[in-house]
Amino acid sequence: MNVGLVSSLTLEHALLGFLRQHPMHAYEMHQLLTQSKALGRVWYLKQSHLYALLSRLERVGYIVTATEAQGNRPPRKIMSLTPAGQAAFDRWLTAPVEHGRDFRLEFLAKLYFAIGADPSVAQSLLDRQRQACQSALTRLQVQRQSMEPESTFSELVLQFRESQMTAILEWLDTCAERLASPVSGK
Amino acid sequence: MNVGLVSSLTLEHALLGFLRQHPMHAYEMHQLLTQSKALGRVWYLKQSHLYALLSRLERVGYIVTATEAQGNRPPRKIMSLTPAGQAAFDRWLTAPVEHGRDFRLEFLAKLYFAIGADPSVAQSLLDRQRQACQSALTRLQVQRQSMEPESTFSELVLQFRESQMTAILEWLDTCAERLASPVSGK
DNA sequence: CTGTAATACTCACGCGGTGAGTAAGTGGAG
DNA sequence: CTCCACTTACTCACCGCGTGAGTATTACAG
Numbered sequence: 001m002n003v004g005l006v007s008s009l010t011l012e013h014a015l016l017g018f019l020r021q022h023p024m025h026a027y028e029m030h031q032l033l034t035q036s037k038a039l040g041r042v043w044y045l046k047q048s049h050l051y052a053l054l055s056r057l058e059r060v061g062y063i064v065t066a067t068e069a070q071g072n073r074p075p076r077k078i079m080s081l082t083p084a085g086q087a088a089f090d091r092w093l094t095a096p097v098e099h100g101r102d103f104r105l106e107f108l109a110k111l112y113f114a115i116g117a118d119p120s121v122a123q124s125l126l127d128r129q130r131q132a133c134q135s136a137l138t139r140l141q142v143q144r145q146s147m148e149p150e151s152t153f154s155e156l157v158l159q160f161r162e163s164q165m166t167a168i169l170e171w172l173d174t175c176a177e178r179l180a181s182p183v184s185g186k
Numbered sequence: 187m188n189v190g191l192v193s194s195l196t197l198e199h200a201l202l203g204f205l206r207q208h209p210m211h212a213y214e215m216h217q218l219l220t221q222s223k224a225l226g227r228v229w230y231l232k233q234s235h236l237y238a239l240l241s242r243l244e245r246v247g248y249i250v251t252a253t254e255a256q257g258n259r260p261p262r263k264i265m266s267l268t269p270a271g272q273a274a275f276d277r278w279l280t281a282p283v284e285h286g287r288d289f290r291l292e293f294l295a296k297l298y299f300a301i302g303a304d305p306s307v308a309q310s311l312l313d314r315q316r317q318a319c320q321s322a323l324t325r326l327q328v329q330r331q332s333m334e335p336e337s338t339f340s341e342l343v344l345q346f347r348e349s350q351m352t353a354i355l356e357w358l359d360t361c362a363e364r365l366a367s368p369v370s371g372k
Numbered sequence: 373c374t375g376t377a378a379t380a381c382t383c384a385c386g387c388g389g390t391g392a393g394t395a396a397g398t399g400g401a402g
Numbered sequence: 403c404t405c406c407a408c409t410t411a412c413t414c415a416c417c418g419c420g421t422g423a424g425t426a427t428t429a430c431a432g
Contacts, residue, residue: 027380030380037336038336041343046421048383052420076379076380151223152301152364153224153225156357160357163360167352167353212411212412213410234390235389237412238388
């Protein structure tokens with residue numbers, strides 16, 4: 001129906017990652033997000049917002065909810081992944097992000113779930129992202145070189161982006177090393 | 187009335203920068219934004235969005251519009267800064283941004299207008315921002331050092347932020363040098 | 373037996389941003 | 403001279419998104 005719905009759902013895919021571990025209800029997911037010292041550092045979601053996102057994911061068919069009655073309490077809604085949701089999550093997990101600005105949240109979320117999944121998944125994510133960044137950096141450099149010196153400002157903007165991208169590439173290498181050597185915990 | 191209005195207006199302040207040069211109507215501002223190879227690279231605004239932002243700025247008393255009739259054409263709305271708008275813009279222009287994420291748009295916008303204003307304004311902006319970044323970086327380093335190695339992920343997140351911040355600091359120096367030496371144009 | 377925390381979820385509202393539309397003058401092709 | 407396309411200049415209705423606030427039940431401390 002609405003194309004925008006599916007396409008802008010990119011961050012929401014991360015939520016599927018929780019359900020891949022085991023079906024759970026929204027409240028538990030919220031606990032995991034806010035209490036964990038890990039992802040909670042990066043991504044803060046209000047409860048109501050989380051519920052909204054989840055119902056969107058349900059609308060597009062990535063999750064189904066089973067209403068589990070319990071005594072006279074209001075019933076709990078246990079959510080689980082559909083095959084479509086599984087597939088969407090797997091696609092999301094290994095696809096590199098396109099813009100520098102997507103690192104602070106989205107790429108870190110990918111990394112979080114990739115680490116949780118399997119070392120090889122994480123390595124594959126890092127590889128692909130590395131390539132994407134490398135070619136983005138090259139594009140930026142070409143752009144700056146081929147630019148007539150129109151304005152100091154434009155030049156500084158491009159230099160800013162290059163330097164951010166370069167730092168990201170180095171950090172990606174750090175990640176790869178850190179994950180390759182099983183020196184430590186979790 | 188609405189506190190949120192004023193506080194979330196941070197990016198909108200940039201628009202005041204156009205009016206500080208000379209009063210103009212919204213359409214002209216839109217031209218400047220989209221056609222200029224400079225700020226247009228960084229900040230893209232739809233026409234309707236721009237009009238919305240401007241009317242918000244009017245609502246809080248930063249600009250006033252003078253309706254200028256012209257023959258039988260629909261009248262133009264010339265906007266100009268109020269003293270409050272002037273003051274707000276000056277405050278905005280020299281205040282450093284607080285988060286790394288605010289660089290891509292907001293800080294670059296500040297820099298654009300600072301360069302246009304006066305070399306000394308730009309230097310002052312760069313100085314203050316440098317200090318803010320330096321202390322942010324220190325906070326990050328302390329945080330990472332004093333963190334029990336709870337998880338690889340958290341560590342990588344902090345390293346990511348540090349590396350981005352470090353790159354920004356170097357870039358700020360580049361900017362300062364570039365603007366100090368009057369090697370080239372505009 | 374009162375109050376506060378934890379569990380689990382819902383909803384009405386308001387603002388922001390987009391797409392689309394309006395309306396009048398201008399300049400060149402045929 | 404007239405039709406069409408472009409430029410100038412601005413408006414509006416819609417709708418999704420996120421927030422604040424609220425609801426309802428159980429558990430447990432004092």
